[in-house]
Amino acid sequence: MVQIEFTPSELEHAAFGGFRRRLDAIQRNGQPRYGLQADDPWGFDINSAIAEAAVARWLNLYWSTGRIGAPDVGTSVEVRSTHRLDGCLLLHPPDRDDAPYVLVTGTGLTRNIIGWITGRHGKQQKWWRTDTGRPAFFVPQSALHPAVSGESQ
DSSP: OEEEEOOHHHHHHHHHHHHHHHHHHHHTTOOOSTTOOOSOHHHHHHHHHHHHHHHHHHTTOOOOOOOTTSOSBTTTBEEEEESOTTOOEEEOTTSOSSSEEEEEEOOTTEEEEEEEEEHHHHOOGGGEEOTTSSOEEEEOGGGSEEOOTTOOO
């Protein structure tokens, strides 16, 4: 695991990216994908953007606050996040098989880069769950390639 510590101003910058993302979704009447029922869609977008900024820092890549349909970081990296420290990395059947998916946990000024897996390797039937109201592959942290300092994808 790699911990990424943000300064308040860095966190503000990343949070503003999530704020903009939520405004864009409202303007285009965007609907959540894959059955997501976020109790707090503003918080969901803000925390997702912060997780992407953390991964960009870990990989030493520029983070552009995201564009619809583009990879979350760089030219191929996708980011999945949860506030749950023991949370799983979620994948959906249409997710790209060749892309690396990175799991980020945490809240506040600290984010934890847990590890990564390619879509192809994460879409294993043993991890498919439908009992959550959001059918997906719930890849456990123990199945991820560990994140290490200075790693690049």
